[in-house]
């Protein structure tokens with residue numbers, strides 16, 4: 051680029067200014083019109099279209115186009131003239147402020163100026179001469195004019211087709227000019243050349259088809275060609291796009307970072323430095339002002355015939371950028387997440403060197419992220435070689451298998467021990483190849499501690515749930531679990547086991563008489579004693595209140611269990627020390643063992659329990675081995691129990707009445723109500739066969755209630771029917787279990803409307819002694835309600851009269867075993883006599899049970915016994931028979 055025109059081409063603004071200045075000079079300056087025309091004509095001689103415009107200007111000035119032809123026709127002479135003019139100007143030392151009047155001088159100046167325009171480089175001498183000859187203002191104007199001319203020429207050189215296409219009047223004028231002066235045609239060149247496409251049509255189609263936008267810009271940065279993609283992307287039609295400049299393209303354009311594109315864009319650099327510009331992300335504005343993100347590249351074009359200086363390619367990267375942005379955002383989010391989370395992150399390459407880490411892990415090693423990069427595990431924790439080794443093994447495993455590995459482990463880092471949960475996962479490249487591993491670890495110390503505490507608590511609570519808090523022995527649940535294990539072991543061929551069920555005899559008495567805390571101490575002391583009696587492999591448990599169980603997991607036969615029972619019984623011959631007192635106690639032991647072929651643990655314990663009850667029944671302080679008979683008995687008991695339940699539902703019971711005779715008058719003083727069961731298959735069943743079972747199962751409560759209501763009601767009906775016999779009383783047996791429901795007695799009386807004093811409740815001596823406290827309270831309550839209480843079966847239990855005064859009983863019934871023995875030989879007679887005397891001394895009447903003979907009757911009468919009851923008078927009879935007795939004037 052000639053230095054003379056540099057300002058105009060260096061900066062578009064300058065060019066624009068020059069353009070305006072030149073137009074101003076062209077139209078307003080005092081240069082002669084012909085000078086102007088010649089200047090332009092010469093400058094634009096290669097620009098046919100420019101000449102057209104020039105011709106228009108000539109027309110406006112009133113000149114015929116033909117007037118300039120002579121100058122154009124003589125280029126050679128023109129150059130010579132120019133050289134002459136230059137010499138003249140140099141010699142004349144002119145200082146012109148206005149254009150000279152002298153036509154020769156004028157002509158000289160004009161030709162000199164034209165020389166600059168036509169050949170700026172070559173006209174350097176002339177320019178210097180001109181500058182010397184003209185005032186600076188005049189010289190500037192002249193320069194501007196020359197720049198204008200040069201600019202126009204260059205413009206039209208680059209846009210021959212464009213100029214014709216966009217300016218139809220120009221084309222018309224062109225045609226007119228050629229008609230007027232056909233000689234101009236050689237200056238315009240071939241009009242077809244102007245419309246000639248820049249590239250071959252096939253290539254043009256190809257260019258149009260490519261998805262990349264292609265623009266060609268001329269040396270001044272104006273678009274001279276665009277393909278369809280570029281037009282579509284930028285939203286301009288081809289016409290609108292043609293002629294847009296770099297400025298237009300870059301107006302409102304943004305850099306990749308969203309900042310305005312700085313001056314000196316790659317397009318301009320390419321244009322000016324003729325160097326290819328690598329792709330750059332630029333946001334261009336479309337015709338609608340929207341932002342189009344492109345990858346913009348430019349290459350210089352060498353010697354293009356059509357004036358194209360650079361080729362620009364535009365690739366729409368909007369979608370890609372969105373994805374990239376999303377990826378970036380996701381990456382940022384990931385980073386934020388990683389940094390904000392409590393996760394330790396390390397990424398290792400295949401060789402075990404760190405290439406990524408987060409701040410948290412850096413902090414853990416009192417380091418920085420940068421410092422960690424490039425380090426190996428060994429560098430990281432030189433004092434933990436085993437840990438490093440373990441992790442390296444994990445890395446190898448993960449990289450080989452491609453599957454992540456998670457572990458929780460305790461690690462000591464810098465003297466601090468903590469629990470960490472870490473996961474090692476493989477890292478892969480786009481092809482799926484494992485490129486390294488990522489370790490994500492979390493400090494789980496707090497969680498772990500909480501877990502340990504929780505587990506300890508759970509274990510404690512499980513221990514509690516399986517242990518008795520008082521004796522600290524395993525409880526029933528624990529015993530049953532172990533029993534289940536033992537049962538399974540036996541099924542798998544392991545040796546037999548035995549179970550002992552131990553129950554303290556009369557423990558309730560201890561509780562009631564010595565207090566519950568003494569009872570507790572007794573249990574603790576007894577538990578210790580048991581512990582001393584069993585082996586380390588044996589299981590001792592407290593099954594319930596005063597019931598203990600022993601599981602002997604390895605026995606040859608039942609005798610092994612018997613030996614243990616004997617040992618315990620022998621130990622109990624000595625008193626148990628309870629702090630400040632010593633207490634004698636005994637136990638009843640039931641034994642069973644697995645050789646009996648058990649299927650269920652409940653059955654084992656049930657049978658041991660059955661045997662234990664048998665031991666109790668047989669006098670306590672002993673053991674009983676469960677056997678087949680007992681089993682049959684147990685089965686029979688079960689059958690009986692279910693039959694009883696059915697009997698209650700269907701009311702298969704009946705009350706029989708046995709008269710009680712006044713031994714003085716010989717008349718019936720009352721009846722004892724005795725229960726009978728009309729069994730559907732077994733016929734009449736006596737109470738001895740089912741009362742025990744009813745008591746054990748608690749069924750005695752509904753049965754007893756029924757008897758009470760039935761008997762009270764019956765007696766009340768007899769009272770009503772035989773009013774003169776209203777002194778008749780009814781005796782009803784009361785079970786110990788019924789003590790708990792004294793209200794039922796009041797209820798029965800209330801419902802039957804029987805006078806309370808007509809009801810006598812028989813309570814056995816053993817029941818009283820089983821629970822003396824409750825018995826005493828009940829008897830006292832009954833007394834207050836005017837219900838009489840009798841001691842039943844006296845002599846079979848404690849046989850002690852000493853306690854009787856503690857209970858406000860009305861009478862006692864001497865057991866029939868004593869009566870039957872006061873036969874003709876008089877055995878027991880003295881005992882009975884003593885009982886009668888003592889009872890009288892305590893203010894109680896006496897009823898003799900089981901009177902079967904006249905001799906017994908006579909002896910009892912002689913002893914002063916008030917009442918008698920027995921087969922001698924009558925067996926227990928049905929209601930109807932009993933009534934007939936009453937109606938027969940009360941003699942049985």
Ligand SMILES: Nc1nc2c(ncn2[C@@H]2O[C@@H]3COP(=O)(O)O[C@H]4[C@@H](O)[C@H](n5cnc6c(=O)[nH]c(N)nc65)O[C@@H]4COP(=O)(O)O[C@H]3[C@H]2O)c(=O)[nH]1
Nearest residue numbers: 724725736737738757783784785900901902919920921922
């Ligand atoms: N060998 C002989 N026996 C005689 C003679 N006189 C009466 N007996 C029998 O002696 C038992 C007297 O009843 P217990 O001592 O209260 O003894 C009763 C009583 O303890 C209980 N029992 C009967 N009914 C009930 C009831 O409704 N409730 C409760 N809880 N127990 C009842 O069943 C036991 C047996 O009742 P039973 O079989 O009816 O037997 C009756 C009666 O039939 C005699 O001269 N010789």
